[in-house]
Amino acid sequence: MAIFAREERRHDLADVVYVPTAQDPDRLGAALHAEGTLIALEVRYGLSDPEWAPWLVAARPFPLGPGLTRQLEELGSAVVALCDTAQDLYADGDPHVRAALDIGVPEDLRGRDLHRRIELFRLDVVVSQGTPLVTELEEAFGNAGKMHAFEQAYGVGADDVFRTFDRLGIERIWMDDQYRMYRSENELAARRMREQFALPMEVGFFSSFRDDGRRGWRFCYVKELRQYDKRLRREILAASERLINPLFHGFGTKALLALVWDPALESRIVQRLGAHLLAVLRATVPRSQVLPARADTTLVEQLKACGRQKVLKVIDSDDSVYTWGSRGVFFGDHSVSRWRDALDAAAAGRIPGHPEASARFVISDLVDSDRYDVEFLHPQSRQLCLMPRARIRLTPIYAREGRSSRFLGGHATFVNTSRKVHLGRHAVCTPFVRSPDPA
Template sequence: MKAFARAELRRDLAGVVYVPAAQDPDRLGAALRAEDALVALQVRYGGSDPEHAPWLVAARPFPLGPGLTRQLERLGAAVFALCDTAQDLYAEGDPHVRAALDIGVPEDLRGRDLERRIELFRLDVVVSQGIPRVTEVEEAFGNVGKMHAFERAYGVGADELFRAFHRRGIERIWMDDQYPTYLPENELAARRMREQFGRPVEVEFFSRFHDDGRRGWRFCYVKELRQYGAPLRREIFAAAERLINPLFHGFGTKALLPLVWDPALESPIAERLGAEATSVLRACVPWSQVLPTRPDPELVEQFKPCGREKVLKVIDSDASEFTWGSRGVFFGDHSAGRWRGALDAAAAGHVPGCPEATGSRFVISDLVDSDRFDVEFLHPQSRQLCLLPRARIRLTPIYAREAHGSELLGGHATFVNTSRKVHLGHHAVCTPFVLSCARA
């Protein structure tokens, strides 16, 4: 990466530091065409204006290269194995697994569909020193509709992703009523399914759930089915075999990955995973620990001097909006005082800065710093190519369970250079990644 003098840096785009780039006509033309495609499809993020691209448009896709492609493939297989192992240990009544996975889950939502395996998930991955470090497993995930849009914008094929949905006979997408902003994206996914396979796919909220015999993709964590009344929940339970993913609640919690590092589970998990999957998970899952409901004061004090190395995440809260996205993520490397305050809030059971958000549980993890990348993007006002220097990266690979094992279906890369929270928005560059055909 080139080093830029402070005088070269521009800051007229909110939340973005950039420099002008060479105006290569081919790359500029590609970026303009990509923007036109995204706007034509009215792609949105949150409450963004559909008449404009919801993020900074990259000039080209991001190539993973053979080494990173292979590492992501191995990571997906290892995460499938972890999900299966956690599910089996839960079914056998392991107290450590149950204590972690049951956090915030009502009694009638626990332990369902134990005989059925997870079929689809997405990972949130930070690339650090060339190694993919997984920060979250998402079994109810966005980005499917985006992959259709990215195919139109950049020519990166999404057929395999939608074939994976088609093979499962999905004809409905059942959404969490709390997150209507995902409706346009899921409608885009449904439109692609209709176009590619001639199969009608309907998008509806769980509040209107009814079982008509058709298979549906569950775009709602099992735990969040608690928002619906008991009669509707019973109707959902009765149709469980027609929902993907299965209704096992353990797939959708931030307490899943810390099982890898639980000392009480080290032997039983490693024995079931096998040497390869254990090695991959230990290399790619940052150390993490679920904080007890009332943590020992000595434990809390132990973490206070470690702020620059740790991150605190909300697992569960009475204010459920803190369990989605980046709102419930608190980094320790900004201010020592704020970090100590965040730990004290977590120990007291409320979200830092929001004492009214009680009933909150947390996981503390090692902080993983991203490798840095220089990324070209289209300036939304000047229509010129610019460079986002030294940007952090987040990858969101999507996987399916197939007969031969785990399959990496695609995903996208997000780049941000003004925040540790690498998420979408007008401050971020977003582009599909390209898998390498030649695996290392």
């Protein structure tokens, strides 16, 4: 990685540090083409301005390399096995599993579809010392629309994603009414399905749900169906055989990954997963635990003392803004006093800095990303620039394949001014390219 003198660095883009770079005409042309394509397709992130790309446009895709590709493939299959194991233990009435997965879930939404398995999911992955570390599992993800756009912009194929949608018989997308900003991205996915498979795919919100016999992709956590009245909930639940993913609420909680490290579950998980898969998960899932609703003083003081190695994440809150994106994430290495205050708030069941909002938390080991120098197009100067020492987040998408998984694709996001690597005008976003194993 190159080292850049301080005087070379530029700060005219909000929350971005960058340096000039050589203006290779081929890469510049590729970046300009990608930007124009994203704008023409009206790709949005949240409420971004449609006249601009919603993020900093990379000059080229990110190459995973054969080693990282192989590790991500193995990780996806291990996560499928973990989901199945958690679902089976829940069905068996295991009290530790139920206590973790039931947090914030109304009684009528608990334990649905225990006979059906997860079909589609995305992981949030940090690459640290060359190893993919999974920080979150998402069953409701908007990346399918991005994959269609990235295929047009960079030529990275998205067929695996949309052929999987077709194989699963998905003919519509049902969305959470609280997240209307994701509609434009899901409309891109629906457009692709109409064009490629001649399917009359529609995007709608659960508030207008109707059971017309067509299979739908559930773009809403089961827990969040609590926002709808009981009559509508009964209709949605009665149609569960036509929804993907199935309505087991445990797929969508941040507490799921913490089960890997629960000492009370170790023997039961080993019995079902096997020692190898548990070892894979413990090598790729940072050590974590659900913070008790009434955490004792000794535990809280221990966690305060190791703040630089920890991160707090909201599992559930009465204000759902903290359960999506990065707003419910609190790092321990920013300030000793802020970390102590955050833990006091979490131990009391409150959002740090927002005592009016109640919440439950998981606490995990803090992992730092490897750093990358990433080339992107400056949105004003129209020149290529370099974002140095950027942290990475990968978002690989998987589909179930028997007891294993199929790695369908995804994208990489880079940020160099914050630990929170998420999309926005301060981030570089680009599809990644998988590499076959040379063996």
